[in-house]
Amino acid sequence: QVKLVESGGGLVQPGGSLRLSCVASGLRLQNYAIGWFRQAPGKEREGIASIGSRGLSTYYADSVKGRFTISRDVDKNTAYLQMNSLKPEDTAVYSCAAELFGGVGFYFEYAYRGQGTQVTVSA
DSSP states (O other): EEEEEOOOOOOOOTTOEEEEEEESSSSSSGGGEEEEEOOOOSSSOOEEEEETTTTTOEEEOOOTTTTTEEEEEETTTTEEEEOOOGGGOOOOOEEEEEEEEEOOSSSSSSEEEOOOOEEEEEE
């Protein structure tokens, strides 16, 4: 059974940092593209960061470019989203998703998705 479990969310002040983790089980992350999504209340789900299945290419939405970094550790079967210089508008539920031999970006459907972790940026 494939499972993706996110952790690392919480309450942080504007300008602060968080690192989200996405632990995968039931699949080998090295063969999967990983995408991080977020959904704020009343807004559509947004794809914000992606890493291709070969781990060579990354994509970032303009809203997070230069502040967020996606990475993965295939030995730990875990993907990460390092979030720096957080803003109140980054408040959302963040979730990770995986697609076998996927490319980079959000032009395809991700087959597996986690439940998400809440990130709140507030003073």
